[in-house]
Amino acid sequence: MGRIGLAFRIFFDVLFRADAAEQVRQLKTLPPPVEAPTPAPVSKPAPPPAPKPPARSDALTLLETLQREARFLDFIQEEITPYSNEQVGGAVRDVHRGCQAVFKRLFQLGPAIDVAEGSPVTLSGNESAAQYRLVGNVTDRRPVTGVVVHPGWKAERCDLPVWTGAADSQQLLAPAEVEIPR
Numbered sequence: 479m480g481r482i483g484l485a486f487r488i489f490f491d492v493l494f495r496a497d498a499a500e501q502v503r504q505l506k507t508l509p510p511p512v513e514a515p516t517p518a519p520v521s522k523p524a525p526p527p528a529p530k531p532p533a534r535s536d537a538l539t540l541l542e543t544l545q546r547e548a549r550f551l552d553f554i555q556e557e558i559t560p561y562s563n564e565q566v567g568g569a570v571r572d573v574h575r576g577c578q579a580v581f582k583r584l585f586q587l588g589p590a591i592d593v594a595e596g597s598p599v600t601l602s603g604n605e606s607a608a609q610y611r612l613v614g615n616v617t618d619r620r621p622v623t624g625v626v627v628h629p630g631w632k633a634e635r636c637d638l639p640v641w642t643g644a645a646d647s648q649q650l651l652a653p654a655e656v657e658i659p660r
Contacts, residue, residue, distance in 0.1 A: 532645035539641045543584070545652045548576025584637050590630025597626050 491498035544550035553573045558566050581587055590609055593599055601610060603620030613627065643650070 531642065532648050534641045534643070534648050536638050538649065538651060539638050540584070542641075542651045543639060544577055544580055547580050548573050550577055551651060584639075586634040587631050588634050590632045591626070593626045593629055595626055595629060599624060599626055 488498075488502065492502050493499075541551065545552070550573060553569060561569075591599075600621050600623045601612075603622075609630070612622070612624070614624070616622075
């Protein structure tokens with residue numbers, strides 16, 4: 479029986495039966511039933527945060543890549559004064575080739591401006607100060623006309639490898655090499 483049907487039945491019982499009216503009166507004077515406390519929902523403990531991988535500077539990752547693929551650090555750290563120009567030049571070719579390949583692969587370098595060296599250029603003053611460096615007889619007046627000495631560089635992209643090493647090798651750029659005799 480629905481609530482409406484029950485309400486009509488109780489209404490007519492109370493209206494025509496004295497004992498039913500007394501029962502309803504007693505029910506209405508009782509304090510409301512105490513409801514059992516609803517147990518608090520059991521929350522699952524939050525899982526511990528995943529340990530963060532050790533952070534490493536992108537500059538170190540680039541140096542590591544240049545060392546691994548071009549022996550860049552070996553060349554830069556070597557004292558070259560005792561060597562002849564021919565010996566240095568021979569070493570530079572390999573380092574240059576390797577470094578150039580790394581930069582092409584990771585950055586795809588291009589000129590900062592599309593104006594050839596030696597070409598005239600007029601700057602109105604609205605250009606980005608980061609894009610142009612004025613050299614020579616620099617004044618505060620604009621526009622200025624000059625000659626492009628160097629078109630600058632910009633990276634078309636930056637695809638540095640993601641370092642995934644352990645915290646204790648965070649600063650390591652190249653491992654020590656140990657040759658085992660035969």
